[in-house]
Amino acid sequence: MTETADGHERVGYLGLGLMGLPMTQRLLAAGYDVTVWNRSPGKAVALVEAGATVATKPAVVAANAGIIFMCVTDAAAVEEVVFGAGGLASVPGVGKLVVDFSSIHPDATRAIAARLKAANGMGWIDAPVSGGTKGAQEGTLAIMAGGDAADVERVRPYILKMARGFTHMGPTGAGQTTKLCNQVIVGCAMAVLAEATRLAVNAGIDAKRLPEALAGGFADSIPLQLFVPRMVAGIHTPPLGHISTMLKDLDTVVDVAHDTGTPVPMAALAAQLFRMAAATRGAGADALEIYKLSAPKV
Template sequence: MTGQQAEKLGYLGLGMMGFPMAHRLLNAGYNVAVWNRSAGKAAELVEAGATLEAHPGEVAAATSILFICVTDASAVEEIVFGRDGLAAVPGAGKLVVDFSSIHPDAARDIAARLKAANGMGWIDAPVSGGTKGAEEGTLAVMAGGEAADIERVRPYVLAMARRLTHMGPTGAGQTTKLCNQVIVGCAMAVLAEATRLAVNAGIDAGRLPEALTGGFADSIPLQLFVPRMVQGIHSPPLGHIATMLKDLDTVADVARSTSSPVPMATLAGQLFRLAKSLRGADADALEIYKLSASHIG
């Protein structure tokens, strides 16, 4: 095999999103080395043909394109610059694609430091679509980095996603994800409000998606979130409260630095902060609906 088909792939971080994404690469027939802080999570992937490595540096040494999907910037830092991290091995010609959602400044900083350390390239490529999108390969990926690098990884990313859009230089993908989270976070809060109004007014809230299909209020969040709110389906979670709050707090920080008014996102952030205190950091983000209940239980 020649060209792009000869690339060996690595996947670091096998959580709610990373596991199904790595599985899709294997199902597409790619050679994939994996690592996860808890090695047991990789067992099913190893059975499907993945190679389990002991630490991130081993994955980097064995592959040419590495995908990362972890919870926050500190976890990315540890993978890249920690003991036996990516920076510890020769990196010329290798590329990192970071699917994690982190601050744009952190993405630019990590990319520059890694490039200086060993020549490894960086693409920030956060995703939208949740665990369902990861399982079905329908994710939207928004990327920042060099155009040639993004074209190099495109066929592999599209084994895991429906769309990959180059948004600009390093950090642009993360900024685009923040725009996404403004919309999604506010949508969750507004749909919770509309659903509670329907329930309290005595109509069948479960039929809202059907009733509003095709109208201006129709959307993927309406169709996906409202039934889960009404039926109390929160396991497995579509996303954790702490994750949404982290992203909305980052929105607020970038908004301050760019003099951008974000009153709706700020209110949504405060609602998720309240939900975190009442439901817990690891609760499903859609439990924001429970804030408007007559009792919290």
């Protein structure tokens, strides 16, 4: 049985990282029956205390749930969770749905979805997210979806316990493509805000007051209000996102842009800046450490 006595579907969550952990906490707080799996079992301890059931492998999650949420690092990780030993493809899947919050190449999501459907009949929604760890904790994420319209509506009540917005953008892969558009904007914004903040500091004005000074004007934005104070104060723990994640997404933007004949000079430049940040700060560092690329030598 994948439904509870109150008619809600039992759900699963695979991947309990920066985003998966708080998103799962919100599902539990909403009263849903949640089975979780993570490659490192220790990350599930707090969720077990909140009422979650821990599974030893993804297949066990799929056997116990009608809707399986997933958020892992990249396409290789998605492949492993779906088709590896004890993966989702190894259990009967007709009537079950995977909702993949991971950010991967649209071509990869279409290929994986088709292979899984052929293997066991399980459905697929690509649903990458935007809003960072803060949005995951507060339930204010923006989630963009690709897949069948009926499937999207089936999962909507559960998604809206974790997000403020859930928009169906088209068939499989459309969610991932929309996320790439998001990352063009966010990645370039991080680079530009780092530049503006450094200019303020070097010119001797109080960079901490930039969000206040620009509030309500054309330069105002959520990134301005959130990123600049953290850059100025050197707040990078917990990270809002990793350099490696932003670089992966911007590299995918450049790849899709090549395939579609789309000029993306700003995104390509931002990708190179994040590549420099990875080389100097470390791929696992907070993405906002891009600000430190322009720090004066001491």
